[in-house]
Amino acid sequence: MSADERDGAPKRGRPRDATAEAAILRAFFEVVAEQGYPAATMDAVAERAGVAKTTIYRRWASRDALMIAAHGLLTDENPPPDTGTLRGDLLGIASLLIENLGRPPLSLVAAATIGEMAHNPDLAALFRAAVVEQRLAMLTEIFERAVARGEIAPGEDWRLLSEMLVGAVMFRVVVTGERVDARVGATLVVALLRAIAPHVDLTRPLGGADDLLAE
Amino acid sequence: MSADERDGAPKRGRPRDATAEAAILRAFFEVVAEQGYPAATMDAVAERAGVAKTTIYRRWASRDALMIAAHGLLTDENPPPDTGTLRGDLLGIASLLIENLGRPPLSLVAAATIGEMAHNPDLAALFRAAVVEQRLAMLTEIFERAVARGEIAPGEDWRLLSEMLVGAVMFRVVVTGERVDARVGATLVVALLRAIAPHVDLTRPLGGADDLLAE
DNA sequence: TAATTACGCTACCGATCCGTTGCGTTATTC
DNA sequence: GAATAACGCAACGGATCGGTAGCGTAATTA
Numbered sequence: 001m002s003a004d005e006r007d008g009a010p011k012r013g014r015p016r017d018a019t020a021e022a023a024i025l026r027a028f029f030e031v032v033a034e035q036g037y038p039a040a041t042m043d044a045v046a047e048r049a050g051v052a053k054t055t056i057y058r059r060w061a062s063r064d065a066l067m068i069a070a071h072g073l074l075t076d077e078n079p080p081p082d083t084g085t086l087r088g089d090l091l092g093i094a095s096l097l098i099e100n101l102g103r104p105p106l107s108l109v110a111a112a113t114i115g116e117m118a119h120n121p122d123l124a125a126l127f128r129a130a131v132v133e134q135r136l137a138m139l140t141e142i143f144e145r146a147v148a149r150g151e152i153a154p155g156e157d158w159r160l161l162s163e164m165l166v167g168a169v170m171f172r173v174v175v176t177g178e179r180v181d182a183r184v185g186a187t188l189v190v191a192l193l194r195a196i197a198p199h200v201d202l203t204r205p206l207g208g209a210d211d212l213l214a215e
Numbered sequence: 216m217s218a219d220e221r222d223g224a225p226k227r228g229r230p231r232d233a234t235a236e237a238a239i240l241r242a243f244f245e246v247v248a249e250q251g252y253p254a255a256t257m258d259a260v261a262e263r264a265g266v267a268k269t270t271i272y273r274r275w276a277s278r279d280a281l282m283i284a285a286h287g288l289l290t291d292e293n294p295p296p297d298t299g300t301l302r303g304d305l306l307g308i309a310s311l312l313i314e315n316l317g318r319p320p321l322s323l324v325a326a327a328t329i330g331e332m333a334h335n336p337d338l339a340a341l342f343r344a345a346v347v348e349q350r351l352a353m354l355t356e357i358f359e360r361a362v363a364r365g366e367i368a369p370g371e372d373w374r375l376l377s378e379m380l381v382g383a384v385m386f387r388v389v390v391t392g393e394r395v396d397a398r399v400g401a402t403l404v405v406a407l408l409r410a411i412a413p414h415v416d417l418t419r420p421l422g423g424a425d426d427l428l429a430e
Numbered sequence: 431t432a433a434t435t436a437c438g439c440t441a442c443c444g445a446t447c448c449g450t451t452g453c454g455t456t457a458t459t460c
Numbered sequence: 461g462a463a464t465a466a467c468g469c470a471a472c473g474g475a476t477c478g479g480t481a482g483c484g485t486a487a488t489t490a
Binding site for chain 2: 034035036038039108111112113114115117119124128132136157160161163164166167168169170172174175176177184187188191192194195196
């Protein structure tokens with residue numbers, strides 16, 4: 001959301017270019033992905049967006065304001081999966097996760113954002129509230145539905161178990177730099193199910209993730 | 216390792232300050248932890264280290280060279296645990312991990328380094344070879360010893376399972392920003408053991424991590 | 431003592447940064 | 461057509477960056 005939009009738009013004069021705002025925010029993330037936050041200067045963003053620097057300053061008061069505004073757009077619109085089984089829901093989550101972060105450019109934006117959050121408390125608070133907690137809540141909801149169905153026992157630390165899944169994907173993407181595909185996601189889900197629900201078939205090795213993918 | 220140290224040290228003239236090199240590298244990471252890589256400028260590092268900027272340039276040819284040299288020091292000297300049981304070894308690894316990354320300043324350095332690696336291939340290659348792969352290899356070795364003891368079955372994806380442990384800790388530290396303590400580490404190890412070794416006691420909830428801590 | 435080399439300090443260069451200003455132009459409303 | 465406001469463009473000021481150079485001084489060897 002840009003810094004200034006009040007009540008009824010003032011009607012006189014040339015209207016603002018409706019496409020510029022999206023182009024600027026998009027350009028910001030493009031530069032971040034390619035060269036990191038410090039390289040996303042106002043000049044670089046303006047040039048990438050195809051607008052003049054003054055056009056950016058008409059919408060946001062400073063570079064910090066632009067940065068904060070850009071991250072307001074990162075909320076995930078994908079609805080949380082609800083397949084009726086814990087296994088199906090977790091596979092759905094893994095699929096969403098890998099689709100979003102498994103490859104550039106979003107994997108690079110994620111890595112850069114982690115680095116930026118370490119010394120930018122405002123951005124960290126916003127990103128955690130608008131993105132991280134939202135998605136972890138999706139996982140908590142999935143586990144609670146499974147408990148309500150009697151599929152698993154209550155009382156576990158669902159948040160920490162969720163972080164094993166999300167963390168493993170994130171680790172591969174931003175630390176080792178390896179690509180993550182659906183196969184990896186399925187293997188992680190199998191391991192997680194074993195850790196949670198003792199009554200799943202424990203005789204199959206984790207390679208049995210193929211069975212899940214085939215469904 | 217500084218950029219220039221050749222054969223027998225030249226003996227004439229005032230010798231280099233033996234403490235300066237360590238002070239410079241330490242100052243570099245201090246600034247990175249507090250303000251990120253871009254803020255670790257030559258002027259800032261020099262001031263923090265208590266040396267003149269020219270003293271840095273006598274040891275390294277450029278800021279990039281300093282940055283690369285600094286990360287050569289990040290290898291972990293802690294020997295991998297070998298307690299005789301998979302459970303003990305995993306708890307030892309979790310303890311090392313949490314001791315290193317569970318709190319500032321190293322947690323902040325880790326986050327900043329993740330962001331920097333995304334657009335600095337030289338640093339990424341060095342850090343992955345010197346730090347990441349080394350520590351993942353410690354975990355692989357632990358799993359292979361457990362297989363050799365007959366404690367667990369062979370054939371699993373040990374690397375991916377290791378990444379669930381390391382990734383969960385890393386996720387908490389650099390994404391959610393929560394502190395990680397020994398309790399969390401023990402809970403993670405219990406979950407991992409359940410995922411790997413079906414014959415552990417599955418009736419205890421994950422909260423049973425207290426039992427492990429008491430040992 | 432003389433030669434040599436590291437040191438801290440200051441100053442500088444060219445480049446780039448954020449943010450502002452002014453101006454001619456374009457699009458819209460009254 | 462007059463008034464209004466956004467647009468692109470160019471320029472600027474003050475600050476900071478990486479990296480270099482000069483100078484007086486401190487520490488060592490021959």
